[in-house]
Amino acid sequence: MTQNTEHGPYFGEFGGQFVAETLMPAIKELEDAYRDITPNVSFRKKYHKYLTHLVGRPTPLYHAARLTDDLGGAQVYLKREDLCHLGAHKVNNTIGQVLLAKMMGKTRIIAETGAGQHGVATAAACAALGLECVVYMGAVDITRQKLNVYRMKLFGSEVVPVESGSRTLKDAINEALRDYAATSSTTHYVIGSVVGPHPYPTIVRDFQSVIGTETREQVIAETGRLPTHIVACVGGGSNAIGMFSAFIDDPVELIGVEAGGKGITSGMHGASITAGEPGVLHGQRSYFLQDSDGQILEAHSISAGLDYPGVGPEHAHLHAIGRVQYVSVTDDEALAGFKKLSRLEGIIPALESAHAIAYLEEIVPSLSSDDIIVVCLSGRGDKDVSMIVELEEGT
Amino acid sequence: MQSYSNQLDTLFVSGNPVFMAHTYFGDPSEEFSLRLIDSMTKNGVDIIEFGIPFSDPTSDGPVFQRACKRALEAGMTPRRAIQGIERIRDMGIIAPVVVTSYYNIIHRMGARDFIEQIAVSGANGVIVPNLPLEECSYVYEITREFDIHLIQIVSPSTSTARLNGILQVCQGFVYVTAVSGVTGTRDNVQTGTLGLVRRVKELSSIPVLVGFGISSENHAQALVEAGADGVIVGSAICKMYEGCLHDPFVSLNKIQEFVSAVKHGCVHGMNRR
Numbered sequence: 001m002t003q004n005t006e007h008g009p010y011f012g013e014f015g016g017q018f019v020a021e022t023l024m025p026a027i028k029e030l031e032d033a034y035r036d037i038t039p040n041v042s043f044r045k046k047y048h049k050y051l052t053h054l055v056g057r058p059t060p061l062y063h064a065a066r067l068t069d070d071l072g073g074a075q076v077y078l079k080r081e082d083l084c085h086l087g088a089h090k091v092n093n094t095i096g097q098v099l100l101a102k103m104m105g106k107t108r109i110i111a112e113t114g115a116g117q118h119g120v121a122t123a124a125a126c127a128a129l130g131l132e133c134v135v136y137m138g139a140v141d142i143t144r145q146k147l148n149v150y151r152m153k154l155f156g157s158e159v160v161p162v163e164s165g166s167r168t169l170k171d172a173i174n175e176a177l178r179d180y181a182a183t184s185s186t187t188h189y190v191i192g193s194v195v196g197p198h199p200y201p202t203i204v205r206d207f208q209s210v211i212g213t214e215t216r217e218q219v220i221a222e223t224g225r226l227p228t229h230i231v232a233c234v235g236g237g238s239n240a241i242g243m244f245s246a247f248i249d250d251p252v253e254l255i256g257v258e259a260g261g262k263g264i265t266s267g268m269h270g271a272s273i274t275a276g277e278p279g280v281l282h283g284q285r286s287y288f289l290q291d292s293d294g295q296i297l298e299a300h301s302i303s304a305g306l307d308y309p310g311v312g313p314e315h316a317h318l319h320a321i322g323r324v325q326y327v328s329v330t331d332d333e334a335l336a337g338f339k340k341l342s343r344l345e346g347i348i349p350a351l352e353s354a355h356a357i358a359y360l361e362e363i364v365p366s367l368s369s370d371d372i373i374v375v376c377l378s379g380r381g382d383k384d385v386s387m388i389v390e391l392e393e394g395t
Numbered sequence: 396m397q398s399y400s401n402q403l404d405t406l407f408v409s410g411n412p413v414f415m416a417h418t419y420f421g422d423p424s425e426e427f428s429l430r431l432i433d434s435m436t437k438n439g440v441d442i443i444e445f446g447i448p449f450s451d452p453t454s455d456g457p458v459f460q461r462a463c464k465r466a467l468e469a470g471m472t473p474r475r476a477i478q479g480i481e482r483i484r485d486m487g488i489i490a491p492v493v494v495t496s497y498y499n500i501i502h503r504m505g506a507r508d509f510i511e512q513i514a515v516s517g518a519n520g521v522i523v524p525n526l527p528l529e530e531c532s533y534v535y536e537i538t539r540e541f542d543i544h545l546i547q548i549v550s551p552s553t554s555t556a557r558l559n560g561i562l563q564v565c566q567g568f569v570y571v572t573a574v575s576g577v578t579g580t581r582d583n584v585q586t587g588t589l590g591l592v593r594r595v596k597e598l599s600s601i602p603v604l605v606g607f608g609i610s611s612e613n614h615a616q617a618l619v620e621a622g623a624d625g626v627i628v629g630s631a632i633c634k635m636y637e638g639c640l641h642d643p644f645v646s647l648n649k650i651q652e653f654v655s656a657v658k659h660g661c662v663h664g665m666n667r668r
Contacts, residue, residue: 009529018498018525020454022550022572024557164460165451174453181454182574184552280498280525281451293472294503295450 009198011317017197019283023177026184027283031199033104038096038206043103050095054128055085057092057210061218061374066344073364074229074371078347079215081239081378088350088379089211089239090121094190096207098125101188108132108187112176114141114169115304116148117350117379118192123155125190133157136175138168141304148383166298169308173282193236194312197283201241201312208242215374216246223372229253229363232376233355234326235270235306237315239378244324253325255363256315257355259301260328270299271328272311273319279310286313302331303351303384333358335388338381350379402491403519403544403567406441407602412619412661413568415604416654417444417495417629420479421471422462423636427643431636431650432483436490438651439658443483444522444627447476447496454497454524458630458637465640473500473509480516493520493546493567501534510537520544520567528561535564546570549595551587558598568602569595570627573609573618589621596622612660619664628657 009015017027037043051057059080068076081089098109109131113119119135126133135152139161142149152159165171173196180189194201194208219227230247232240234256244254261269269275272287279288281296289297289309299309318324329337334351337358342348349357356375364373406413416435420428432443448466452459473496480492494513501509501523513521521543526534531545538545544567549558551574562569573588588605595603605618606627615626635653636646 017527017529019527020524021527021548021553021561022454024527024529025550025552025554164457165464170451174451177453178456278502280502282453283525285502288499290499290503292503293474294499294501295467296499 011314012320014284014286014313014316014320015198015201016285017283018280018285019197020181022181023184026180027197033100034199034203037100037103043099047096047099050099050128051092051210055091055095056083058214058218059083061215061222064345067341070344071360071364073369074367074373075369076360076364077219077227077372077374078377079211079243079374081211081376082347082349082353082380086121086124087382088117088121089208089242090118090192091124092210092242093192093204093207093238094118094121094125097188097190097203098122098129098131101190102129102131104188106131106186106188108134108183109190110134110136110176110179110187111190111192112136112169112172113192114138114172114307115383116141116145116152117305117383119157119159120148120151120155122190122192123152123157126157127155134179135159136162136172136179138162138166138172140167141169141172144304168298170296177282193238194241194314195236195282195284195310201284201314204238205241205245205314208238209245211239211242211376212244212246215243219372219374225372226250226252227372227374228367229255229371229373230376231255231257231356231359231373233257233306233352233378234311234315235259235308235352236310237312239376241312241314243376244318248323254323255359256324256326257359258326258328259299259303259306259355260330260333261300261302263330264328268300269328270301270306270308272309273315273326274328276310278316281310284313286316287311302334303355305350305352306355327359327362329355329358338384338388347377348381348385349377350381351384353378354381401519401542401544401567403442403493406491407568407624412665413441413602413604413625414439414654414658414661415442415444415493415625415627416440416632417446417606417627418632419446419448419459419462419466420476421448421466421469422633423465423640423643424469425471425475425479427636428479429482429486430644430647433486433488434647434651435654436488438655440654441490441625443490443492444629445480445492445494445518447473447494447500449497449500452497456630458633461637462633473504477512477516480513480518484517491519492517493522494518495522495524498523498526506534506537510534510541510543514541514543518543520546522546522548522570524548528557528564531564548572549591551591555594558594562595562599562601565599565601568604568624571595571603571605571623572607573605574607588618592618592622612656615657615660616664619661620667625661626657
């Protein structure tokens with residue numbers, strides 16, 4: 001009755017498989033398939049082919065010289081996940097999972113999406129691999145992210161509005177889980193971040209680990225040594241885990257930046273590790289924003305991709321053992337980072353990634369010019385431009 | 396004759412079919428829930444499945460999602476709900492109470508506190524929809540200490556190997572889901588359900604109650620006739636008062652008739668075996 005914690009679904013005291021019995025057979029099937037199919041040469045070859053020719057990997061590691069000069073400390077490098085096909089790191093995972101589902105014999109794919117980035121990446125992967133795709137999206141998010149809804153439909157996917165709860169990402173996950181419980185014999189649920197019941201946090205981490213593996217090779221090739229610091233934004237935390245995974249055993253400071261929203265004391269934020277408590281939701285034990293009764297609270301962030309009231313269980317563990325430092329950056333600071341990178345480097349970062357950029361102000365000036373700091377630029381910001389224009393015209 | 400300390404066990408000894416009705420406490424108000432429970436137990440309901448409202452009820456369909464939302468908006472909390480069990484007992488209702496709570500509520504309060512409090516308040520069992528076999532050992536040990544039965548759920552997709560493992564830790568009865576998926580009413584009983592009831596019966600002598608999608612006297616009759624010890628109905632009852640939330644009390648007559656009919660279906664099914 002006790003799970004094997006050595007090889008099983010836990011990261012320390014976090015993770016697990018807290019799902020209904022109706023879902024357990026599907027989760028076990030996925031566990032077996034992931035173990036048996038993904039190490040095979042035929043899977044690896046196909047996955048690599050898609051990463052190279054569809055996603056456009058490897059993505060560059062870019063020395064941001066003007067940003068480095070402006071901050072006056074460490075050398076700043078950007079891992080350019082914004083240059084991935086579709087404009088964000090999400091596709092590394094969706095191509096892997098959709099390919100796995102196809103090799104498992106599944107014919108239908110479902111996904112949840114908040115801002116729409118993961119939905120778009122899943123829809124595109126399904127178009128490329130010829131599988132039916134249904135994306136659950138909160139009704140509130142559908143009105144906020146019309147362009148992404150249109151993109152998903154262009155790729156041939158159905159977008160289902162979710163009207164329950166707060167009608168955002170958390171509710172879209174609830175709805176996708178309900179669909180999965182009823183349809184798992186033909187359907188695979190592509191989760192978009194390192195969250196959910198085991199084996200999802202492990203699967204998504206492994207598919208995103210290409211970010212870290214490439215970065216490690218690139219930074220050594222260019223500078224002859226390891227970076228001293230790595231910074232990545234954390235919502236569910238998939239780009240961060242993908243980046244951190246290659247450096248866990250190295251003497252490199254790892255920093256995860258959460259959404260501070262309107263400030264931690266305002267209660268309007270998405271900083272689950274900084275300000276949440278351990279809890280159990282969506283199949284996992286991790287940190288969640290919740291009230292004293294255990295009711296889950298709504299997250300708030302200017303960036304829809306960080307608007308989730310929980311965090312992946314491996315992050316919870318890395319926090320608990322002190323391996324990664326988790327900090328937060330407010331909406332205003334992220335917006336300043338968004339503008340600064342655009343002005344100094346000609347690169348518009350996604351608002352999510354702008355949180356990592358913004359944190360450089362805190363840390364870089366106190367470092368020496370011999371230090372090397374790598375920022376995971378997880379996505380491009382074109383998707384955010386119209387929202388920011390509206391925000392500024394409204395004030 | 397063997398004597399039982401837990402009232403849930405006593406109930407099944409008679410061999411009569413058993414009807415469990417599920418409601419989320421506090422929807423749309425505490426006073427309505429108390430009246431509803433009182434009325435149902437007087438009209439054929441044998442076990443109250445007492446739901447503690449949660450913000451993210453992932454195993455529930457739209458009807459119970461709305462129920463949770465209304466109850467929370469009306470100010471229901473886990474502690475007030477647990478006090479509600481005491482109120483039920485104070486009203487003289489002796490039917491066994493099985494508390495249903497998603498795991499975060501229990502985790503947040505502390506499993507020991509939670510189980511102790513529901514036991515002291517007069518509950519007899521607990522269902523935790525998102526605590527499968529693999530994760531339940533900690534809570535299981537605590538429930539045994541307080542003589543609360545931890546009810547296990549099995550679904551048509553549960554393999555025989557898993558079924559064996561689950562039946563080993565089963566207490567009280569097995570909750571068989573009639574369909575894969577979530578709570579909510581359906582038109583027909585799926586054939587996989589009847590097969591599952593037979594599979595459980597071959598492996599164990601533990602009573603079997605079937606839920607998820609039961610919404611008529613005919614469903615109840617078919618399931619009991621096929622070997623189930625009884626049925627679980629939830630969303631169908633909620634739907635009946637959801638149509639008149641401005642004054643849910645007016646639905647009580649209709650609900651009485653409905654639960655009487657379901658119980659009649661159970662009895663009829665038993666007679667036809």
